[in-house]
Amino acid sequence: MSNSRHMPIPYFKINRQFEILEFSEEARDLFSFREGSSFLELTDSGSRTKAEKFLSGEGKMETELALMTKRESAATFKISVKWAGEAGHLICTGQDRHMEELLSKISHQQRRLAETDLELLFQKEALEQLLDKITELSGPAITLTSKLVLVPLFGNLDENLINRNRTRLLNSMHEQDYEHAIFDFHGIGVLNGDGLMELGKLIAEFRLMGVEAVFTGLTPAHVKAMNQSGAALDVQSVSTLPRAIQSYFSVK
Structure with missing residues (x-):
């Protein structure tokens, strides 16, 4: 994994199949996942279709999604993603x-x-x-x-x-x-x-x-x-x- 693990925010690098390629320690502490799993697995079932449609876009985009945290409860996050070729750089910001x-x-x-x-x-x-x-x-x-x-x-x-x-x-x-x-x-x-x-x-x-x-x-x-x-x-x-x-x- 690159230095992205040291980023002081919940960060993911994903591919066009939504697979998690890299992530920050902040993301690892907040969510339950493994490297190579799909980012869609983090989304609440009611937000999954919205998440898939959003992540299929191009360029820089923002939306709000309900994500499952390690507490096993859904919380609302602002999702910012920027696609650079086949790689998507994604940041999750809590909305509390x-x-x-x-x-x-x-x-x-x-x-x-x-x-x-x-x-x-x-x-x-x-x-x-x-x-x-x-x-x-x-x-x-x-x-x-x-x-x-x-x-x-x-x-x-x-x-x-x-x-x-x-x-x-x-x-x-x-x-x-x-x-x-x-x-x-x-x-x-x-x-x-x-x-x-x-x-x-x-x-x-x-x-x-x-x-x-x-x-x-x-x-x-x-x-x-x-x-x-x-x-x-x-x-x-x-x-x-x-x-x-x-x-x-x-x-x-």
């Missing part, structure tokens, strides 16, 4: 820090929205106008990636909350090429039956536009209200917001 930065930005955005609501409470406006304004601040569309959008909801989920945000959300889905939308219920108190019916209609409109929804932050009370409402809410639920986001970093 990227995830922390992303969640920090989301937390900052949520705090800003909460502060905006508080400032509105001190404005000398009529109570009805003030409540309408706060309702319109719920359900912003926060872009996480080019294909993923976060929609945090605030207040009580009723018909008024959905209808006041429907046009803005649908316009956002139309203007952007999103494929997935995470609806975050952490800021929701009571779920109203009419509100859930309108939410079901909104989810159906999202699907017609090619955007699949997922729920996160649901409490037992939320789930009970949804089951009793009879609303058409055939939507996957993920327990926490970080898990919901992580699942889409590994989408094929």
Whole structure:
């Protein structure tokens, strides 16, 4: 093996058959493999087709793949590869820090929205106008990636909350090429039956536009209200917001 073993990063040299020709000690410590084995064996089964298509390209490229570490768990890595003739030079960069930065930005955005609501409470406006304004601040569309959008909801989920945000959300889905939308219920108190019916209609409109929804932050009370409402809410639920986001970093 050449001096590539001393590189301070997870590095692989592969051939056009994806066989591992050389590797760094960092790569050996992080992944389980042997020299001559296929790099595809390191990929999570759900990412293997994506990995094969990506590695069949030319020149310098980047993507994200779920790789199996020595802990026997899948983790998301940014994969950078540069082909020079029949040899591919590949670097794996863990995305844990990227995830922390992303969640920090989301937390900052949520705090800003909460502060905006508080400032509105001190404005000398009529109570009805003030409540309408706060309702319109719920359900912003926060872009996480080019294909993923976060929609945090605030207040009580009723018909008024959905209808006041429907046009803005649908316009956002139309203007952007999103494929997935995470609806975050952490800021929701009571779920109203009419509100859930309108939410079901909104989810159906999202699907017609090619955007699949997922729920996160649901409490037992939320789930009970949804089951009793009879609303058409055939939507996957993920327990926490970080898990919901992580699942889409590994989408094929």
